[in-house]
Amino acid sequence: MIRCLTGEVLNVVENAVLLDVHGMGFDVLCSRGALALCRAGERVRLTVFMQVSEAGASLFGFADERERELFLKITTIKGIGGRTGMAILSVFSVDDILRAVSLADVAAFTRVPGVGRKTAERLCFELRNLLPEALADSIPTAGAGLAAPSRTADTVGEALRSLGFVQTDIGPVLSAIRAARGEEFERMDEESLLKAALKELQQGLR
Structure with missing residues (x-):
């Protein structure tokens, strides 16, 4: 399995590069991060993954x-x-x-x-x-301006899905409660958070 390639960038086209590795040319479909590393005429080392399917082999390149x-x-x-x-x-x-x-x-x-x-x-x-x-x-995390999902929120999310609500409604509601409650959100137990979420979801259905 090919894990990385180091060579000279011959060409950069949209989201792919042509990489010369010891005289062999590899077409590599790249992520945004990998493309940022590639400049024609310069050497680069890309982390890669090779996928083989019925359509043939494809090389995907990554920054790390x-x-x-x-x-x-x-x-x-x-x-x-x-x-x-x-x-x-x-x-x-x-x-x-x-x-x-x-x-x-x-x-x-x-x-x-x-x-x-x-x-x-x-x-x-x-x-x-x-x-x-x-x-x-x-x-x-919250200190960076966005809060990671808590275990309580995960449990409440599962409970809401079991009640028939969809993730596209649940996620925004939990985020809104988090924003409104601030630090109090992290201290809420599952019952309190579930009640608050149900109230918001029911209001949204009116």
Whole structure:
């Protein structure tokens, strides 16, 4: 398995580069972070992942292992292949994606070409469960202006989904309660948060 490539950048076209590695030319589809490292005529080292499908082999390039790891998580989600996963990383940085997931920001993902609302909803919901601890820890905290989802909020979210509410409604409501309550939000128990969320959701249905 090819894990990284070092060579001279021969050409940069939109979201791909042509990399000369010891006389062999590799077409590499790149993330936004990887493209930022590439300049024609200069040497670069890219972290890569090679995907082999019925359509043939594709090389995906990343700025670092963090991007590659997130890409691999994204492409485990049903309906998201390598090119769609790379399209997401071409529009967003890793931190942008983590922020969108933490806030259940479905609308953000629909800005990616080829990603519809249902796929965006799956991204928000499934990445919450798929992200490893090392990535989840990098979601900005309240001190950085955005709060990471608490365990209580996760439990309440699951309870609301079991009641028939959808994640696209639940995420914004929990974020609104967090913003309104401030530090008090982190001290709320599951029953109090569930009641507050149900009240907001019911008001939204009127």
